[in-house]
Amino acid sequence: MKVHIFSDVRCPFCYVGKKKFEKALSIFPYKDQIEIEWHSFQLDPTLRTQPERDPYEFFSELKGLTLEQTRTMHGHAEEAGKEVGIDFNFQNQKVANSFKAHLLLQKAKLLGKADSxxxxxxxxxxxxGENIDDKHQLLSISQRAGLSIEEAQEALGSEEMAYHIKQDEQLSRSIGVRAVPFFVFNEKYGVSGAQSPELFLEVLEKAWKEYTPSSLETIEGPEGACSTDGECN
Known part of the structure; x- marks a missing residue:
């Protein structure tokens, strides 16, 4: 059974959602028969990379918030991260466009190394606190994930990988994805947000029993997600 995951590297709740889903999957009896496919979803394709910018000040200006409000919002994400073993370092994150990172993701999918x-x-x-729009840093990141320098360099200049990103964008629009992370189970059930491991496990079990494709039913919940308008809650 396949699980599709739409996410952006710039979305903290996508990282939290990954960890919560993995926890659910680890105790799912048929985990070895679950195939995960990652899909590209850029929260802000027009974002200009500004690695020298203070991330809190940038977000405050972008959203028209005070620094105190910005730190409070990030604090909520930090707490969510701690619950799943992520020690977020928002102060040092770089303001960077994620397109090149998605180019690498598309290549990694073909090589069976997307999750890594x-x-x-x-x-x-x-x-x-690395720059995910910097070629040299991306090559280093790719090596840590098991890709060769040649494979990563090819991906960063590949029109084919860029086309795959556009395909993912079209797919996300066709099924109504407006915020990430977004999980699709067996082409049937959609789960929006970084939900609890218990909910993920419940949907895994339900989808496993039902193999007949039908219209996508989205399951909303109280946990966090990031939308294309820049809101993370």
Whole structure:
């Protein structure tokens, strides 16, 4: 059974959602028969990379918030991260466009290394404070995920990988994805947000029993997600 995951490397709740889903999957009896496919979803394709900017000040200006409000919002994400073992380092994160990171993700999918690369990209963005729009840093990140320098360089200049990103964007629009993370189970059930492991497990079990494709039923919940308008809650 396949589980599709739409996410952006710049979304902290996508990292949290990854960890919560993995926890649910680890205790699912048929976990070895679950295939995960990562999909590209850029929260802000027009974002200009500004690695020298203070991330809190940038977000405050972007959203028209005070620094105190911005720190409070990030504090909520920090607490969510601690619950799943993520030590977010928002102060040192770089303001960077994620398109090149998605180019690498598309290549990693073809090589069967997407999950490993996704983890390394999240670490780079939210823990190590690396620039996910910098070619040299991306090559290093790719190596940590098991890609060769040649494979990563090819991806960063590939029109084919860029086309795959556009395909993912079209797919997300066709099924109504407006915020990430977004999980699709067996082409049937959609789960929006970084939900609890218990909810993920429940949907895994339900989807496993039902194989007849039908219209996508979205399951909303109280946990966090990031939308294309820049809101993370």
């Amino acid at each position: 690369l996704k983890e390394e990209l999240f670490k780079a963005q939210f823990i190590l």
